[in-house]
Amino acid sequence: MMKADGSGERINLTNSGFSDDQPKWAFGGKALLWATDRDGKKPLAVQGASEVDIYAMFFDQEAYDKFKLTKDEFALAKEREDKEKEEAKKDTTNKIAPPKKGWEPTLEGLDNRKLRLTINSGNISDYLMSNDGEKLFFIARMEKGYDLWSTNPRTKETKLVAKLDGGPGGLDISKDGKSLFVVSDGKIVKVDAESGRVSPVTVNGEMVLRADKEREYIFDHAFRQVAKKFYDPKIHGVNWTKYHEDYARFLPHINNNYDFQELLSEFLGELNASHTGGRFNPAAAGGPQTGDNTSSLGMLFDEMWDGAGLKVMEVLEGGPIVNAKTKIKKGVVIEKIDGETIGADTDWARFLNRKTGKNVLLSLYDPETKTSWDEVTKPISQGEEQSLLYKRWVNNNRKRVEELSGGKVGYVHVQGMNDGSYRTTYEDALGKAVGKEAIIVDTRFNGGGWLHDDLVTFLSGKKYLQMAPQGERLQSSEPFNKWTGPSTVLMSESNYSDAFIFPYAYKSLGIGKTIGMPVPGTGTAVWWETQIDPTIVFGIPMVGTIGKEGRPTENLQL
Structure with a gap:
């Protein structure tokens, strides 16, 4: 917290090592609410969804005292105030009054005026406090989708207000506190705060869109954003203003977003940096998708077959064809x-x-048995087939390592730098590779994320205790949750972003050797910004990483 005019010192209010965000003022500034993952379940990796709670911190002792009263204590206090103040008879809520002019927040003893408002942690997308402070409303996913819930801070009674079954949404409240407005899945609904009755909020209107002017604005916006936010204040030494002038002259000749995406990519490409460029996704415009969508049968076919029909070369394991009767x-x-x-x-x-x-x-026809028959199957999406092909590739790699090492070396592949991939790596390293003398950690074709520290920590395990029930020494040892043997990291030119940072950190820390092909230096953190035309996105590398060389790792080949 800091003064609105920017003067004075900045004060860290929560002083917590946990993730604290979504701050909101309450009671006219006498309290601050925020979301924190302090008490919730955590992902296995740092990058992943955590369950959060809503906390409150009070800058006024009297407001805190009144807020933490139980239901019975609150009723007695209200009765006493009603007797003492004639005007209080009109105020049936006995709510915490907003601060008077000249009020100053009390910053001493904040830890002693802190409360957990939610009774259990959860996936909460947004929240707000009712005007009288008697209810905390929040959008959370307890079952399939996100629904609207409420908690009474005094009684801790928590109940479902409205079943929305939507995606993560935003929340607002009417001035009289009787209605809540939820924005989710591109729609707005109005919810009665008491009954939970949901009614749609319809919006009708027309807009005359000058697409050429909109593209011009987005182009100029990208120029300004890079100038202000690019990780290197010198913008890699390029004349950014001159490039803006050079590329802007093509705008009048562009009448579609396919070409505009290319223009943005060429323009941003002059930065000679990773994590830039434009993207165009027509599906982001909304509405029904009527284009072709070819399904897959989960089989590989003989491309050299020149006869009629499709000759099966391989049935993919886990695909729709694999069943007991086929x-x-x-x-x-x-x-x-x-x-x-x-x-x-x-x-x-x-x-x-x-x-x-x-x-x-x-x-179907089997040339070997000269028989014909029919079978019914349900095709899968191309994405699902790609997943099957990926598993096939990993299994083939693991078999090859087993063969070449005589069963002494294990193999894992890190598909992405995220919690899901880390769980697979963790499972395979401490499962399939348990008892192996060493392990190969394959990071090829990994597009990045944020997992480097989890991986280097996992591979840096040093055995310090062995388990021995009744004198029988077991294979297991402390640490249980780390790989304690030798390892090597396999990489290639296709490693990107955090998939560069990880082998860089692994090598810098001397954990083991890196093998494979050189990796281009792409060690920046990016902000992908969706534009006012949601089908257009461009990237700005905003945070650089500096290693032992004392320079940014961007464009530093490993």
Whole structure:
């Protein structure tokens, strides 16, 4: 907290090593509310969703005393005030009054005027206190989606106000405190604070959009944002103003966002930095998606086959074809899909357009047994098939390491720098690779995130205790949750962002050797900014990392 005019010192109010955010004033500034992950469940890695609680801190002792009264104590205090003050008879809430002119916050003893308002931690997207302080409303996910909940700070009674079953949303309250407004999934709904009745808030209007002027604004905005926020105040020594002039002259000749994305990428590319460029996502505009969406059968086909139909080369493990009754195997030919014959020159992908999760009839022929039959399957999305192919690649790599090392070396692949990938790495290293003499940590094709410290800490384990029940020494030892053997990190040119920072840190700390191909220096933290046209996004690398060389790791090849 600091004075509004910027004078004086800045005061750290929470002084906590936990994540404290979403601060909101209450009671006219006599209290501050915030969300913290102090008591909630944490992800395995630092980067991941944590459960949070709502806390309150009071800058006024009298307000704190009144707020923490129990229901019975509050009723007695109200009765006493009613007798003492005639005007209090009109005030049935006995609420905490806003501060008077000249009031100053009391900063001493803040830790003793701090309260946890929620009774249990959860995935909370937004919250607010009712005008009288008698209810804390919050949007939280307890089941499938996010719903509106309330807690009475005095009685701790917590209940569901309205079942919304939506995505994480924002929350506001009417001046009279009787209505709540929730923004979720691009819609606004009004919720009665007492009954929980939900009614939509409809918005109708027209806008005359001059797309060329909007693109011009976004282009100029990108120029200004980079000038103010680029991690290097010298902007890598480039003449940023001159580049703005050079590229702006192309704007009048652009009439679509496909080309505008390219212009942004070329313009931002002059920075010679990672985490820049423009992106265009038509789906972000909303509305039904009517384009082609080809499903997959979860099989690999023989591309050298020149006959009619599709000759199966491999059935992917875990795919829709794998079941107890199927007779599909390598060498089987798919002759028809939903009755449509597949000729030698047929574009068979069109038979699977928008068929994900739907029953599809396959007509099959086995050249080996000379038999024909039909099977019904449900195709999967291309994303799901990519996941199957990824697992296949990892399993093949692990088998190859087992063969070449004679079973002495384990293998894990870190797919992304996030909590989910870390859980897989943790599971495989302390599971599949347990008892191995060493481990290969493969980071190739990893696009980044924020996991480097979790990984270097995990791989830096030093054995200091061995377990021995009744004198029998076990393989397990302390630390239980770290890899304590030798390791090496495999990397390639495709490592990006935090997938550069991790092998850089691993090598700098002397944990082990790095093998593979050189990695370009892309060690910055980015802010991807969605524009007023939500289909356009551009990136600004705002935070650099400086290692033992005493210079930014950006463009520092490893």
